[in-house]
Amino acid sequence: MDPLLAFGFWAYVLTVAGVYAVFVLGLQVQLGDAGLLNFGHVAFMAVGAYATGLMITNGVPMLIAIPCAVALAALFGVLIGLPTLRLRGDFFAIVTIAAGEILRIIIQNRQDETGGTLGLRRASGSWRETNNTILDWFSGRGIELDRRVPLLVITWVVAVLVALLLRHIGRSPWRRALRAVRENEDAAAAVGKPVFNLKLQALALGAAIAGISGVLFTLLQTSLYPENFEPIVTFIGFSILILGGIGSYFGVVVGSIIIAFIISGVRFLDFPLEADKVAALRYVVVGLLIMGMMAFRPQGIFGKREELHLDG
Amino acid sequence: MDELLQTTINGLASGSIYALGAVGLSLVYAILKLVNFAHGDFMTLGGYAAFVVNVTWGLPLVVSVLGALVVVAALGLLTEAAIWRPMRERGAGVMQLLLLSLGFSFVLRNLILFAWGGETRTLRVDNTSSYDLGIVRISLLQVIVIVVSAVAMVAVALLLRRTYVGKSMRALSDSFALAEVSGINTRRVVTYTWILGGGLAGLAGFLATIFTVLTPQTGWVLLLGIFAAIILGGIGDPFGALVGGLTLGLVQEWSTMVFAPTYKEAVGFAILILALLFRPNGLLGHATRTG
Amino acid sequence: MAESSPTILEVDDLRRHYGGVRAVDGASFTVQRGSITSLIGPNGAGKTTAFNLLTGFARPDTGRVVFEGSDVAGHRSDRVARRGMVRTFQLTRVLGKMRVIENVMLAAQQQPGERFVTAFLPTRWRSREEEIRHEAAAVLEQVGLSEKAEDYAATLSGGQRKLLELARALMARPRLLMLDEPMAGVNPTLGREILASLDRLRHETGLTVMFIEHDMDVVMDISDEVIVMGEGRVITQGTPDAVRSDQRVIDAYLSGGSGHE
Ligand SMILES: Nc1ncnc2c1ncn2[C@@H]1O[C@H](COP(=O)(O)OP(=O)(O)OP(=O)(O)O)[C@@H](O)[C@H]1O
Numbered sequence A: 001m002d003p004l005l006a007f008g009f010w011a012y013v014l015t016v017a018g019v020y021a022v023f024v025l026g027l028q029v030q031l032g033d034a035g036l037l038n039f040g041h042v043a044f045m046a047v048g049a050y051a052t053g054l055m056i057t058n059g060v061p062m063l064i065a066i067p068c069a070v071a072l073a074a075l076f077g078v079l080i081g082l083p084t085l086r087l088r089g090d091f092f093a094i095v096t097i098a099a100g101e102i103l104r105i106i107i108q109n110r111q112d113e114t115g116g117t118l119g120l121r122r123a124s125g126s127w128r129e130t131n132n133t134i135l136d137w138f139s140g141r142g143i144e145l146d147r148r149v150p151l152l153v154i155t156w157v158v159a160v161l162v163a164l165l166l167r168h169i170g171r172s173p174w175r176r177a178l179r180a181v182r183e184n185e186d187a188a189a190a191v192g193k194p195v196f197n198l199k200l201q202a203l204a205l206g207a208a209i210a211g212i213s214g215v216l217f218t219l220l221q222t223s224l225y226p227e228n229f230e231p232i233v234t235f236i237g238f239s240i241l242i243l244g245g246i247g248s249y250f251g252v253v254v255g256s257i258i259i260a261f262i263i264s265g266v267r268f269l270d271f272p273l274e275a276d277k278v279a280a281l282r283y284v285v286v287g288l289l290i291m292g293m294m295a296f297r298p299q300g301i302f303g304k305r306e307e308l309h310l311d312g
Numbered sequence B: 001m002d003e004l005l006q007t008t009i010n011g012l013a014s015g016s017i018y019a020l021g022a023v024g025l026s027l028v029y030a031i032l033k034l035v036n037f038a039h040g041d042f043m044t045l046g047g048y049a050a051f052v053v054n055v056t057w058g059l060p061l062v063v064s065v066l067g068a069l070v071v072v073a074a075l076g077l078l079t080e081a082a083i084w085r086p087m088r089e090r091g092a093g094v095m096q097l098l099l100l101s102l103g104f105s106f107v108l109r110n111l112i113l114f115a116w117g118g119e120t121r122t123l124r125v126d127n128t129s130s131y132d133l134g135i136v137r138i139s140l141l142q143v144i145v146i147v148v149s150a151v152a153m154v155a156v157a158l159l160l161r162r163t164y165v166g167k168s169m170r171a172l173s174d175s176f177a178l179a180e181v182s183g184i185n186t187r188r189v190v191t192y193t194w195i196l197g198g199g200l201a202g203l204a205g206f207l208a209t210i211f212t213v214l215t216p217q218t219g220w221v222l223l224l225g226i227f228a229a230i231i232l233g234g235i236g237d238p239f240g241a242l243v244g245g246l247t248l249g250l251v252q253e254w255s256t257m258v259f260a261p262t263y264k265e266a267v268g269f270a271i272l273i274l275a276l277l278f279r280p281n282g283l284l285g286h287a288t289r290t291g
Numbered sequence C: 001m002a003e004s005s006p007t008i009l010e011v012d013d014l015r016r017h018y019g020g021v022r023a024v025d026g027a028s029f030t031v032q033r034g035s036i037t038s039l040i041g042p043n044g045a046g047k048t049t050a051f052n053l054l055t056g057f058a059r060p061d062t063g064r065v066v067f068e069g070s071d072v073a074g075h076r077s078d079r080v081a082r083r084g085m086v087r088t089f090q091l092t093r094v095l096g097k098m099r100v101i102e103n104v105m106l107a108a109q110q111q112p113g114e115r116f117v118t119a120f121l122p123t124r125w126r127s128r129e130e131e132i133r134h135e136a137a138a139v140l141e142q143v144g145l146s147e148k149a150e151d152y153a154a155t156l157s158g159g160q161r162k163l164l165e166l167a168r169a170l171m172a173r174p175r176l177l178m179l180d181e182p183m184a185g186v187n188p189t190l191g192r193e194i195l196a197s198l199d200r201l202r203h204e205t206g207l208t209v210m211f212i213e214h215d216m217d218v219v220m221d222i223s224d225e226v227i228v229m230g231e232g233r234v235i236t237q238g239t240p241d242a243v244r245s246d247q248r249v250i251d252a253y254l255s256g257g258s259g260h261e
């Protein structure tokens, strides 16, 4: 491969990894801290993405659209959580996945507004022009950047900021109460911790973070399709979480890079096989990784075994 | 009226497939406490086994059903020996097993994709004949699906209620430990569970294949509906799973009288959510003891 | 005005059935402020269920639970706890994936850092957190678990778990402390020491203690009042001496199952 092209390609893979990292940080709050098994996480990403795209294509300025989209994702989290958070853990998982699918099917069907399966074009609005302005600014100073670099940097800055923010509240009494709820709701309630509110807050926070990943995804892809938000995305998120370690924010970062390289990066290597066979093998590897981790190291690479709680 | 009858027939057919998948998954859950996310892919494998027998080898359709049953039951036993039993012996919890099965579903689905590619496949089956019953039409395929499922369900019901193995299974689903001390050979029962659960998955996969088309995604796509069926019926109750599956199929088809058919699945999931909120113990609703 | 009433808890005709089992079947009793009141009765008498109903862990079918002058029957468990009625569990519920000291710190009240928004602002909660840490260490000292403070609670023995439950409940600074068989599995000498320290605590802070216990010597020794339950009802309530000589109590124990354990 041409080295310059190769650089652009790697930049793309790393940006995808960054989007996943943000997405999974949201999962981490929900599962790692609050013990909520949210199998419909991709729905919050979809809300973030389509809200951004729809506002932008309807003329809302990007800097207003983005925070609104994140807020909407959080609101959607509250909306889903209010009736369902009292359910058993495995029921909650199924309900969230179902809610996510309903949303996706609606997006697919409301073709007039969302473009349906034809896609929502130019969802990232004037981002391309902004990107060019950034590139020109650098080349004016003698630095020629690949056109993918600005978003790569933005994505990882956001990912690191979110991780730092989570680590910041990770030491707070709020998270202690949340971990208590995760492990035993009765014990937490018996000393007065508001179990339901804590879970709702964790769900909404995770949803907002997934909403941010949806915004980044929109900037990366420029067009949005309903099939970008199938349940498999959530499950890839879970692979990252399991690999990096449930409970570890740093693990999320490492896990997303590894998984993004397996899923997108291997394309770079030349196998004497057809493309779809290679694609299949990549997911086989992901599956084997999940299985191996669950069997031999359920706390993941960076998680603490003593703090792993997998039976909510 | 015609429309109601017609959608009812369609719903019974698609509901039968959900029901078969749900009964198998529910059996495995009841006895092994395994929420098997690979169950849909077990079904897919059944479809491909039938495809190999019927198309690649050119044998009759009836033989291909056997192929599906045997291959998936064998896969169940194989995973039991290689994965589930060792994990149980190491004290793995429900969530750990669930996530493990999720990983296995990735592996299985993509091995299928690797082996057979992503093209849609069909069996050598007459998918054009249909019978005009005056006010409604019923296709040959619908007849096959409904009749085969009904026979399978009756067989399973008899097996669970009348035979020693079936009674042992029910004992295990109440309490594995208690069954063990009362002298039931739990290993044997677990073996039968996989044969039965796997066989039902194979059969469901076969029916899904002739009723729709076969791709590596066929079973995975049905999985959420199957979960919905189980929850609708009340978790861990095979008879409930049957009712849940049929309900789901019927509601989905009936909904096409009101909404566009493309919303069919969404309606099914909406029913699931409503049911969970208002009848968390299933439609048949016997409250379980908690605390 | 409720504050000054000598009765801290008044339970009136409380009922709860599970299927055909009338776990609590019209129980009525009162608990005096500042007292140590024990709840006794044969196995299956409905003692734990009564605790569940009082503290919001189960919903009564009917009945009133007047705590500090207001009816809390059917209220959510966390609300009841914040009002000052804090219970421990017969089957301990320690948070095994958290350290022993964290288990205790969790129970502290008035920590603004437990609110979502304030959690982001350490300056608003850090000093309170230090107080809490000291207080938690003191409570652990009181129950003899200081050595274990930094261990994960999962590593504790059965008796130590009971002690941790007690520490956690104490940390919440309850007005009414409800202990479900707190001494089961605990070394008897340590158990008596702790009861003695509870006795001191109530003189110092006006704490009221209600506890379920099978060891009659302990019960008769420490209680101001004894409530006797049998088959879901309150058979009698009175001073240890009055209860000891009550024929109905003796009958309940003779007919009502296995009695002590
Ligand atoms: N959640 C429940 N579901 C069904 N039955 C219950 C439930 N909780 C309690 N019971 C029944 O209610 C009765 C009273 O039980 P409870 O635990 O209150 O007794 P107890 O007095 O605390 O006994 P012990 O001294 O053995 O702890 C028992 O028959 C028990 O089986």
Ligand SMILES: [Mg+2]
Pocket: C047, C048, C049, C090
């Ligand atoms: Mg009890």
